[in-house]
Amino acid sequence: xxxxxxxxxxxxxxxxxxxxxxxxxxxxxxxxxxxxxxxxxxxxxxxxxxxxxxxxxxxxxxxxxxxxxxxxxxxxxxxxxxxxxxxxxxxxxxxxxxxxxxxxxxxxxxxxxxxxxxxxxxxxxxxxxxxxxxxxxxxxxxxxxxxxxxxxxxxxxxxxxxxxxxxxxxxxxxxxxxxxxxxxxxxxxxxxxxxxxxxxxxxxxxxxxxxxxxxxxxxxxxxxxxxxxxxxxxxxxxxxxxxxxxxxxxxxxxxxxxxxxxxxxxxxxxxxxxxxxxxxxxxxxxxxxxxxxxxxxxxxxxxxxxxxxxxxxxxxxxxxxxxxxxxxxxxxxxxxxxxxxxxxxxxxxxxxxxxxxxxxxxxxxxxxxxxxxxxxxxxxxxxxxxxxxxxxxxxxxxxxxxxxxxxxxxxx
Amino acid sequence: xxxxxxxxxxxxxxxxxxxxxxxxxxxxxxxxxxxxxxxxxxxxxxxxxxxxxxxxxxxxxxxxxxxxxxxxxxxxxxxxxxxxxxxxxxxxxxxxxxxxxxxxxxxxxxxxxxxxxxxxxxxxxxxxxxxxxxxxxxxxxxxxxxxxxxxxxxxxxxxxxxxxxxxxxxxxxxxxxxxxxxxxxxxxxxxxxxxxxxxxxxxxxxxxxxxxxxxxxxxxxxxxxxxxxxxxxxxxxxxxxxxxxxxxxxxxxxxxxxxxxxxxxxxxxxxxxxxxxxxxxxxxxxxxxxxxxxxxxxxxxxxxxxxxxxxxxxxxxxxxxxxxxxxxxxxxxxxxxxxxxxxxxxxxxxxxxxxxxxxxxxxxxxxxxxxxxxxxxxxxxxxxxxxxxxxxxxxxxxxxxxxxxxxxxxxx
Numbered sequence: 037x038x039x040x041x042x043x044x045x046x047x048x049x050x051x052x053x054x055x056x057x058x059x060x061x062x063x064x065x066x067x068x069x070x071x072x073x074x075x076x077x078x079x080x081x082x083x084x085x086x087x088x089x090x091x092x093x094x095x096x097x098x099x100x101x102x103x104x105x106x107x108x109x110x111x112x113x114x115x116x117x118x119x120x121x122x123x124x125x126x127x128x129x130x131x132x133x134x135x136x137x138x139x140x141x142x143x144x145x146x147x148x149x150x151x152x153x154x155x156x157x158x159x160x161x162x163x164x165x166x167x168x169x170x171x172x173x174x175x176x177x178x179x180x181x182x183x184x185x186x187x188x189x190x191x192x193x194x195x196x197x198x199x200x201x202x203x204x205x206x207x208x209x210x211x212x213x214x215x216x217x218x219x220x221x222x223x224x225x226x227x228x229x230x231x232x233x234x235x236x237x238x239x240x241x242x243x244x245x246x247x248x249x250x251x252x253x254x255x256x257x258x259x260x261x262x263x264x265x266x267x268x269x270x271x272x273x274x275x276x277x278x279x280x281x282x283x284x285x286x287x288x289x290x291x292x293x294x295x296x297x298x299x300x301x302x303x304x305x306x307x308x309x310x311x312x313x314x315x316x317x318x319x320x321x322x323x324x325x326x327x328x329x330x331x332x333x334x335x336x337x338x339x340x341x342x343x344x345x346x347x348x349x350x351x352x353x354x355x356x357x358x359x360x361x362x363x364x365x366x367x368x369x370x371x372x373x374x375x376x377x378x379x380x381x382x383x384x385x386x387x388x389x390x391x392x393x394x395x396x397x398x399x400x401x402x403x404x405x406x407x408x409x410x411x412x413x414x415x416x417x418x419x420x421x422x423x424x425x426x427x428x429x430x431x432x433x434x435x436x437x438x439x440x441x442x443x444x445x446x447x448x
Numbered sequence: 449x450x451x452x453x454x455x456x457x458x459x460x461x462x463x464x465x466x467x468x469x470x471x472x473x474x475x476x477x478x479x480x481x482x483x484x485x486x487x488x489x490x491x492x493x494x495x496x497x498x499x500x501x502x503x504x505x506x507x508x509x510x511x512x513x514x515x516x517x518x519x520x521x522x523x524x525x526x527x528x529x530x531x532x533x534x535x536x537x538x539x540x541x542x543x544x545x546x547x548x549x550x551x552x553x554x555x556x557x558x559x560x561x562x563x564x565x566x567x568x569x570x571x572x573x574x575x576x577x578x579x580x581x582x583x584x585x586x587x588x589x590x591x592x593x594x595x596x597x598x599x600x601x602x603x604x605x606x607x608x609x610x611x612x613x614x615x616x617x618x619x620x621x622x623x624x625x626x627x628x629x630x631x632x633x634x635x636x637x638x639x640x641x642x643x644x645x646x647x648x649x650x651x652x653x654x655x656x657x658x659x660x661x662x663x664x665x666x667x668x669x670x671x672x673x674x675x676x677x678x679x680x681x682x683x684x685x686x687x688x689x690x691x692x693x694x695x696x697x698x699x700x701x702x703x704x705x706x707x708x709x710x711x712x713x714x715x716x717x718x719x720x721x722x723x724x725x726x727x728x729x730x731x732x733x734x735x736x737x738x739x740x741x742x743x744x745x746x747x748x749x750x751x752x753x754x755x756x757x758x759x760x761x762x763x764x765x766x767x768x769x770x771x772x773x774x775x776x777x778x779x780x781x782x783x784x785x786x787x788x789x790x791x792x793x794x795x796x797x798x799x800x801x802x803x804x805x806x807x808x809x810x811x812x813x814x815x816x817x818x819x820x821x822x823x824x825x826x827x828x829x830x831x832x833x834x835x836x837x838x839x840x841x842x843x844x845x846x847x848x849x850x851x852x853x854x855x856x857x858x859x860x
Contacts, residue, residue, distance in 0.1 A: 047665040049484040051475030052635060052672060052702060054468050058489060063463030072461040073495065077470060077487040080663065106644040107664040108655065149644055193666050195840055223464060232518040232561055243520065251492065252519045253459040254605050260464060290464060310750070316736025317729035320750040324728025327804055327838060335760055336750025338732040344747040348789065377760065392739055426739060428607055
């Protein structure tokens with residue numbers, strides 16, 4: 037079955053908003069045996085109808101996001117009804133739900149908001165528990181004599197779309213594509229190797245097997261090796277991958293390195309503390325994004341200023357004066373202090389220059405020292421250079437820090 | 449001029465990777481007077497050629513990302529050459545650059561990597577300072593008798609594409625679209641109002657002016673109101689917006705709330721400290737994403753465990769025992785302690801239940817207390833409920849915290 041995703045919204049093309057729907061939806065369709073063959077974004081307005089017509093001519097299932105709201109630039113509902121020749125009628129239950137929702141928030145119901153209660157003939161309403169605009173499911177071939185795919189119209193805001201997708205869309209899709217045999221997808225996350233090195237190490241063996249689809253994706257400081265095949269087909273390939281990649285393999289199921297670490301530390305009953313300067317809290321944020329992080333992470337210090345390194349962590353003022361905040365000595369001291377202050381088994385510390393300002397010839401933008409202290413008394417420090425923008429610097433530096441911890445607990 | 453963006457990569461459709469190129473490129477084209485009229489994503493493989501042919505039939509400029517690397521699933525270069533009937537030949541300079549780059553990293557040059565040195569006849573090489581695969585610019589109508597748009601082939605990894613875009617693509621586009629009059633785009637970020645309330649407050653006045661294009665975008669806890677018009681056309685509308693929205697308007701140029709706050713605090717010579725439990729460092733991370741944050745943010749505490757609240761911040765153990773960590777009292781104490789420990793003018797503290805675990809009937813998942821202490825001695829605390837997933841919870845809770853600080857410094 038051919039699936040297309042059509043995202044509507046001028047904000048996506050103007051660049052104000054990053055489109056997260058396409059990947060979010062792609063991930064949820066895969067277990068059903070469905071893959072998105074094309075994703076299109078068009079601005080609000082007449083282009084919606086044109087793109088919907090094109091997708092409908094190619095696909096069995098079309099998932100449309102956005103343009104269901106109350107404002108004048110929301111026209112997806114009307115565009116779909118017009119394309120399929122369906123009349124729109126107000127749905128009493130939807131009208132009531134909108135009224136109740138607004139009343140609970142103390143907002144007056146206005147005429148314009150009732151556009152959201154209009155439903156094309158033959159469509160099923162998909163309730164929205166996080167907003168006023170319901171989703172709509174228009175079954176295939178709903179108009180006599182007109183071939184059309186299964187069309188889902190879904191709200192634009194992720195916190196409205198996502199629960200609706202899980203609650204209403206997935207069950208409907210499960211019925212639509214009942215007979216499909218789901219493929220299995222495994223993502224092997226590799227650190228410390230380039231894309232072509234990964235292919236060199238494992239690719240020839242893998243591509244010899246026609247039952248396996250192999251893909252590569254280079255990411256900051258890591259490469260994703262992706263295998264897709266029928267259930268059971270991936271087992272022999274996995275054995276070859278494990279042998280060839282060794283400790284450069286972070287995880288097998290596309291698990292983020294922080295997820296792997298939290299799971300591993302829980303298993304080992306160990307804890308980690310963090311002391312961050314240049315990464316400003318991102319390391320703690322990444323660790324605490326993982327459910328269950330509270331079992332292994334208790335203390336984090338964002339010591340952005342020198343006086344914070346002294347007063348909050350206990351780094352020696354003379355050490356800072358002698359070596360400067362961005363130094364191997366201060367990184368190591370920060371890690372040691374965080375370890376003791378946090379009564380932790382491991383402590384990671386970062387100090388560096390995220391930029392764009394603050395660099396010197398001796399200590400340029402992008403320089404970072406990353407230290408890992410452990411309760412066995414050992415502290416190691418790594419110097420790295422990530423000369424890039426501020427955001428990417430924070431990402432790469434925390435990635436390198438997490439990888440130091442990963443290697444430390446790998447064989448424990 | 450019609451511009452289309454074509455993103456290639458199975459990982460984007462499988463959902464492993466979020467497509468950030470589309471919005472990033474859209475944002476950079478606007479100042480040239482260019483807007484993306486359609487963005488398409490297709491998987492690696494033959495669909496690339498098909499989609500490129502379609503985009504080429506509609507657009508004057510086509511920007512293609514991905515599929516230029518060394519692995520076997522990278523076929524964009526070959527697909528474009530084939531479509532346009534261009535022969536590929538190895539470029540000596542590119543070959544040399546690849547060799548040097550690999551030598552510096554101690555990697556052996558392999559035959560497969562030299563695919564990246566192949567250049568279609570008539571194309572211009574766009575140097576890649578952050579990877580081996582160069583970009584390519586194929587001018588319009590490069591093949592006699594065949595109408596084709598300006599085609600740019602760009603690498604997939606953002607840290608390779610972005611500098612190349614700034615250094616090479618924008619200057620070339622500037623030449624291609626020299627005569628265009630750039631439109632002006634202003635984004636008014638509004639908190640505390642729904643999308644239709646914003647339209648009710650300002651929309652009628654705005655839509656009466658045919659020279660202005662109005663758009664709305666609902667985001668977590670905020671609404672973006674977008675105006676586009678010729679230079680000068682937006683001034684009268686802006687006056688009306690300022691009057692109608694008052695202090696619910698966060699910023700006028702799509703500035704993030706954290707950017708506004710850092711700029712404002714720098715202006716006021718004030719500082720802010722943070723104490724985070726449930727948001728695990730995201731608040732500090734957001735503040736430190738803003739260049740110049742070190743001038744206003746010095747101390748951040750991620751006190752994820754009760755003992756961290758006691759030992760790192762100095763919250764009273766009896767207070768925690770009496771009210772529990774998730775309470776108005778503890779939030780206020782955390783803010784007060786962070787203020788003193790950080791010698792700051794303001795301190796924000798959050799304590800709550802991010803979920804998915806840890807909720808009770810009295811204190812459900814999503815509950816959060818947000819306190820703001822200021823050096824004038826006043827501490828305010830707000831109770832909120834964001835019943836959603838862990839990631840969105842962290843986003844919404846930090847957004848609410850930042851808005852408390854924003855309002856506190858608005859009229860200072």
